[in-house]
Amino acid sequence: TVVTVNGSASHITPRLLYGQMFEAQLFSGDGGIYAEMLQNRAFQQVTSNTTTALYAWNTINGAGLNVIADPLPVSSALPNSLQLTIPEGASGPIGFGNEGYYGIQINSGWTYNASFYYKFPVTSSFKGAATIALQSAEGQVYASASVSLIGSQTTWSKVFVNLRPMSSPMSTANNFTVTLNAAEAAGETIDFAMFSLFPPTFKGRANGLRIDIATVRDNLGGSVTLYEMKPSFFRLPGGNNLVRISQGQTWATRWQWNATVGPLVDRPGRMGDWGYINTDGLGFLEYMYLCEDMEMEPIMAIWAGYSLDGESLPDDVLDPYIQQAIDQINFVIGDSTVNKYAALRASLGHPEPFPLTYVEIGNEDFFASESYIYRWRYFAGNLTAAFPQLRFIATTYPFNPILDPVPLQYDNHVYQTAGWFIENAFYYDSFERNGTYYFQGEYAAVSLNASGDGLMYPTIESSIAEAAYMTGLERNSDIVFAASYAPLLMNVANYQWTPNLVAFDASKVYPSTSYYVQQLFSANRGTEYLPSTLPTYNGTLYWSVTRDSSASTVLIKIVNADSTSSPMTFNLPFEVASAGFATVLTGPPTASNSPTTPDAIVPITSPITFAKSFNFTAAAYSVTVLTAQIV
Numbered sequence: 001t002v003v004t005v006n007g008s009a010s011h012i013t014p015r016l017l018y019g020q021m022f023e024a025q026l027f028s029g030d031g032g033i034y035a036e037m038l039q040n041r042a043f044q045q046v047t048s049n050t051t052t053a054l055y056a057w058n059t060i061n062g063a064g065l066n067v068i069a070d071p072l073p074v075s076s077a078l079p080n081s082l083q084l085t086i087p088e089g090a091s092g093p094i095g096f097g098n099e100g101y102y103g104i105q106i107n108s109g110w111t112y113n114a115s116f117y118y119k120f121p122v123t124s125s126f127k128g129a130a131t132i133a134l135q136s137a138e139g140q141v142y143a144s145a146s147v148s149l150i151g152s153q154t155t156w157s158k159v160f161v162n163l164r165p166m167s168s169p170m171s172t173a174n175n176f177t178v179t180l181n182a183a184e185a186a187g188e189t190i191d192f193a194m195f196s197l198f199p200p201t202f203k204g205r206a207n208g209l210r211i212d213i214a215t216v217r218d219n220l221g222g223s224v225t226l227y228e229m230k231p232s233f234f235r236l237p238g239g240n241n242l243v244r245i246s247q248g249q250t251w252a253t254r255w256q257w258n259a260t261v262g263p264l265v266d267r268p269g270r271m272g273d274w275g276y277i278n279t280d281g282l283g284f285l286e287y288m289y290l291c292e293d294m295e296m297e298p299i300m301a302i303w304a305g306y307s308l309d310g311e312s313l314p315d316d317v318l319d320p321y322i323q324q325a326i327d328q329i330n331f332v333i334g335d336s337t338v339n340k341y342a343a344l345r346a347s348l349g350h351p352e353p354f355p356l357t358y359v360e361i362g363n364e365d366f367f368a369s370e371s372y373i374y375r376w377r378y379f380a381g382n383l384t385a386a387f388p389q390l391r392f393i394a395t396t397y398p399f400n401p402i403l404d405p406v407p408l409q410y411d412n413h414v415y416q417t418a419g420w421f422i423e424n425a426f427y428y429d430s431f432e433r434n435g436t437y438y439f440q441g442e443y444a445a446v447s448l449n450a451s452g453d454g455l456m457y458p459t460i461e462s463s464i465a466e467a468a469y470m471t472g473l474e475r476n477s478d479i480v481f482a483a484s485y486a487p488l489l490m491n492v493a494n495y496q497w498t499p500n501l502v503a504f505d506a507s508k509v510y511p512s513t514s515y516y517v518q519q520l521f522s523a524n525r526g527t528e529y530l531p532s533t534l535p536t537y538n539g540t541l542y543w544s545v546t547r548d549s550s551a552s553t554v555l556i557k558i559v560n561a562d563s564t565s566s567p568m569t570f571n572l573p574f575e576v577a578s579a580g581f582a583t584v585l586t587g588p589p590t591a592s593n594s595p596t597t598p599d600a601i602v603p604i605t606s607p608i609t610f611a612k613s614f615n616f617t618a619a620a621y622s623v624t625v626l627t628a629q630i631v
């Protein structure tokens with residue numbers, strides 16, 4: 001195959017071309033990138049006096065343990081407390097433990113910050129020590145500290161301890177425990193609320209992110225942070241978790257930005273639409289800090305009056321929801337000297353606005369196109385008037401139905417077979433250039449054939465198919481302004497969707513082959529697209545050539561979906577230095593990175609020789625990035 005490259009760029013690479021789609025699903029937030037280690041830490045949204053209310057908690061040495069509806073709750077947002085009753089006649093440590101999110105990593109290099117609130121429901125003469133510990137499921141103690149609990153404390157008192165493990169067990173089958181001396185505390189009843197256990201966080205931010213997920217080790221053992229995938233945007237808060245209202249629930253249980261900001265004790269949490277309770281500890285401001293810390297811009301969605309269980313708000317009751325969206329946007333970009341919600345942002349520590357260009361109106365409203373005709377008109381109409389500098393993204397199919405005002409951006413989602421992505425590498429080539437821009441907000445090869453089962457993890461075959469499609473996104477990035485694989489993160493212990501880009505468990509992270517494809521494309525996107533000989537439609541060999549005009553480099557991405565290697569000749573329009581690099585991701589088509597084969601397939605970089613016209617053989621089943629210095 002001979003590829004002739006044109007020296008004049010057809011278009012610049014859009015600023016936000018590659019990014020990440022995020023929503024609270026698959027325990028990607030709670031139990032994932034949000035660093036809180038204790039599951040069910042505040043008994044949010046559970047029914048008191050039930051055993052299910054105690055999920056993730058366990059009793060130690062026969063203590064009585066019950067979630068109560070506290071007559072004096074720690075806050076109106078957290079009505080439940082954990083009530084501990086110490087029986088008479090017991091001896092030794094007695095109390096309770098939390099098993100974390102399917103495990104707790106104990107690392108002797110870390111200082112853990114633990115805290116909880118306690119009170120005595122009835123005053124008591126008790127004054128004794130509670131031991132806070134990190135211990136194995138078998139009871140081996142790795143770290144402990146003690147606090148004194150005082151029986152006269154009948155109002156809530158918050159206690160903090162630091163925990164420094166003496167060693168690092170391999171296993172994550174560990175517990176966070178609170179115990180008292182059974183003889184000393186016999187007959188006592190003590191209430192607890194709002195527990196928390198934090199490890200060190202990404203960039204040290206309070207209430208922040210799990211470092212080893214925000215930082216994904218690369219194949220050289222270094223640490224390539226997610227943001228060095230160079231993801232330029234972060235889509236939040238969903239996805240279905242924005243719009244779906246779990247069966248039998250009302251509008252009031254939708255995700256609401258204002259219920260997720262402010263002190264953690266004031267956040268009620270909600271039943272997310274992926275079957276588990278969201279603490280909303282990773283709240284709206286935390287999302288903005290995540291973007292800031294990883295140098296990404298939010299592509300932020302607002303709820304637009306539709307719930308996936310099929311209901312749409314009628315057109316005469318939208319005003320309070322439009323106002324809530326206006327307030328949500330002002331929280332991000334408003335002037336804190338004039339706007340109340342921008343002032344709230346300032347009071348929480350961020351007086352400056354966050355960057356924001358794109359706001360998505362709903363999610364996948366092709367499920368409710370009819371009502372979207374008026375919902376879009378009212379939401380986009382009012383929000384455009386309030387924020388003329390922002391760009392609003394519609395979520396129905398492009399131009400179906402016709403919407404007013406005419407959307408300038410649409411969000412396309414596609415979950416398809418690997419074959420579909422190969423066949424559709426030219427998907428956007430035929431789109432009319434009429435001033436409309438496209439966000440490929442969610443895409444992934446989810447199976448290898450239409451009748452086949454879904455993939456658990458991406459495979460080389462599925463990731464290569466995505467790469468072929470992505471060469472088309474680059475060729476058409478004059479109208480494709482952003483693209484993100486979805487979903488981003490998955491806790492291997494509890495997930496509701498596969499495949500996903502990066503899997504993890506309580507102590508390790510497993511970047512998939514598709515993660516490396518995203519990283520290769522995003523970190524080597526260039527600043528302008530150089531047209532070249534077009535690949536064969538529905539063939540097995542695809543490429544994309546870009547130039548980084550600041551670094552003065554040429555970047556050539558090559559995708560070979562064939563089972564045999566493919567010799568190629570590139571004719572460049574300029575001289576290049578002879579010493580360049582090839583980074584190759586390749587392997588057997590069925591190979592995956594997974595917890596059992598964590599680094600089966602990683603990109604390998606090696607030097608190659610370039611010239612104005614040079615030959616390169618694309619390995620079978622490979623994605624390659626060639627980089628050369630233009631001279």
Ligand SMILES: O=S(=O)(O)O[C@H]1C[C@H](O)[C@@H](O)[C@@H]1CO
Binds near residue numbers: 241486487
């Ligand atoms: O069942 S789907 O509609 O395909 O769900 C998909 C689309 C939705 O935006 C996202 O939340 C989910 C996958 O992450």
